[in-house]
Amino acid sequence: MHIPDGYLSPLTCVVTYAAALPLWVIAFRKLKEQLDETTLPLIASLSALSFIIMMFNIPIPGGTSGHAVGAGLIAILFGPWVASLCISLVLFVQALVFADGGVTTFGANALLMAFASSFVTYYIFIGLKNKALAPYISGWAGTVASSVVLSIFLGIQPLIATLDGQPLYFPFDFSLTFPAVVGSHALFFGVVEGIFTGIAYAYIIKNKIFTRASL
Amino acid sequence: MKKIFYPMLVLFLLVPLGLLSENPAWAEWDNEYYQEVLGYIPEGIKNAFTTQALMPDYTFAGLNDIASYYLSALLGIVLIFGFFYLVGKKIAR
Numbered sequence: 001m002h003i004p005d006g007y008l009s010p011l012t013c014v015v016t017y018a019a020a021l022p023l024w025v026i027a028f029r030k031l032k033e034q035l036d037e038t039t040l041p042l043i044a045s046l047s048a049l050s051f052i053i054m055m056f057n058i059p060i061p062g063g064t065s066g067h068a069v070g071a072g073l074i075a076i077l078f079g080p081w082v083a084s085l086c087i088s089l090v091l092f093v094q095a096l097v098f099a100d101g102g103v104t105t106f107g108a109n110a111l112l113m114a115f116a117s118s119f120v121t122y123y124i125f126i127g128l129k130n131k132a133l134a135p136y137i138s139g140w141a142g143t144v145a146s147s148v149v150l151s152i153f154l155g156i157q158p159l160i161a162t163l164d165g166q167p168l169y170f171p172f173d174f175s176l177t178f179p180a181v182v183g184s185h186a187l188f189f190g191v192v193e194g195i196f197t198g199i200a201y202a203y204i205i206k207n208k209i210f211t212r213a214s215l
Numbered sequence: 216m217k218k219i220f221y222p223m224l225v226l227f228l229l230v231p232l233g234l235l236s237e238n239p240a241w242a243e244w245d246n247e248y249y250q251e252v253l254g255y256i257p258e259g260i261k262n263a264f265t266t267q268a269l270m271p272d273y274t275f276a277g278l279n280d281i282a283s284y285y286l287s288a289l290l291g292i293v294l295i296f297g298f299f300y301l302v303g304k305k306i307a308r
Contacts, residue, residue, distance in 0.1 A: 004243060006263025035307035044299035045219050051291040052226050055273070055284065059236035066240050067233070093294050098287060099268035154242055161259070169259040170242065171249065180241050200222075207218045 001066065001150055001185075002094065002101030003109055007170045008153060009161040010104075016153070017107035023115060024088060030081035039078070042210055046074050047086040049200075051093065058192060064180075066189040069113055069146070072121030072139040072197045077210055080115075080122040087114035112149035117142035121197070139197025140190040147185035151178045230288045231281045 008016070035043065050070030057065045074083035088110045094100040101109045121142030128134035155174035158167040170177075204210055239245070249256045273287040274280070 001240065002243065004263065005265065006257075006260040007242065009259065031303075032306045035303050037307075040299055040303050040307055041216055042219065044296050044303065045223065047299070048292045048295045049223055049226070051295055052223065052230060052288055055230050055288060056226075056233040057236040057238075057240075059238045063238050064241040065236040065238040089295060089298055090291075093291055096266070097269050097290065097294065098273050099266065099271040100273070102264070103266050104264050150242075163258070166255065167257050169257055171253060171257050177242075184241060203222065204219070209216060209219050 001069070001109075001113055001146060002091070003105040003150070003153065005102030005104050007102070007157070008105050008108055009157060009169050011160070012153065012157070012169075013104045013107065016105075016111055020088075020107040020110050020115070023084065024110075027081040027085035027088070030079065031085045034078055034082050039210075043074070043078060043082065043086060046070070046077070047090055050074070050087060051090045053196060054090070054094070058188065060184060060188045062180075062184070064184065066184060068189060068193040068196045069117060069143065070193075070196065071114060071117040071146075072125075072135070072142040072193060073200050075118040075122040075142070076125045076135060076138065076197070076201060077204065080118040083118035083122070084110070084114040087118065108153050112146045112153065116149045117146040120145035133198070135201040136194040136198035138194075140186075140194030142197075143190035143193040144182065144186050147182045147190070151181040154181070227288055227292075231284050234280055234284055 031043075050073075053070050054067050057067050059065045069087065071083050071087045074086050091101055091106060091109050091113060095103050095106050095109070121138040124141045125134050125138035128137060151174065154170045154172070155177040157170035158173045161168045239248075246256050246260060249260065269275075270283065270287055270290065273284055275283045275286055278286065
């Protein structure tokens with residue numbers, strides 16, 4: 001799901017960075033409010049856990065692969081803003097140190113993998129109240145939401161940036177991108193994210209590692 | 216709190232399983248893919264901005280894939296904990 005450099009037009013890169021910037025400022029403030037002696041080690045651990053689970057590439061039919069993200073778990077424990085900042089940090093490290101996801105596309109990647117999934121998971125989890133399946137369903141939905149945003153960012157490229165009929169950046173439009181990206185995430189990677197979120201959440205609650213204050 | 220580290224340690228040790236997939240992620244193809252499928256590489260992708268990453272694609276020159284992957288996981292964990300313990304501690308209440 002990490003968009004590489006060169007896949008998005010400069011305009012898309014600028015707009016996505018501009019949209020992400022104020023969100024990062026708010027998210028940083030929210031993180032500041034939440035960080036104390038008890039939460040800091042756990043938030044740091046869950047961010048590191050997100051980095052690790054993104055390394056588990058899972059092959060699927062059709063010759064591609066993908067992975068869970070771990071945004072939803074942080075979102076239901078610490079809220080969507082904190083989760084968005086944590087995942088943005090993970091994406092930043094991946095882009096700079098491992099060239100996984102571009103530097104020019106970091107804003108876009110943060111919007112889709114950090115913000116979209118964290119907020120969708122959080123509000124669906126809240127909507128489902130304390131139902132046992134809430135973390136599973138909301139985790140799945142967050143990943144599917146990310147994939148929808150990804151297919152929009154990629155799918156608009158051939159519409160907004162072509163020269164002499166040749167796409168300059170990502171060349172495939174919605175009709176190809178949407179089913180490939182959203183389909184694979186709804187059927188496979190979202191399910192993995194949902195299972196991860198559900199099991200990890202149950203483990204954290206059962207072992208009283210952290211209790212959500214607001215539930 | 217300790218209890219969170221056990222499953223993380225297990226996942227850390229299992230991380231080479233992530234190398235089993237030879238498949239690239241959708242829309243994270245090599246440039247040759249476009250040459251084959253479209254007959255050309257889109258200009259923007261061909262001339263993409265590149266950075267000198269320390270460990271591009273989780274590999275490190277001179278190390279085999281599994282050792283590189285472990286080193287990558289370790290480096291990622293250190294950098295993330297580093298952020299929280301350096302910056303986080305400063306801004307924490």
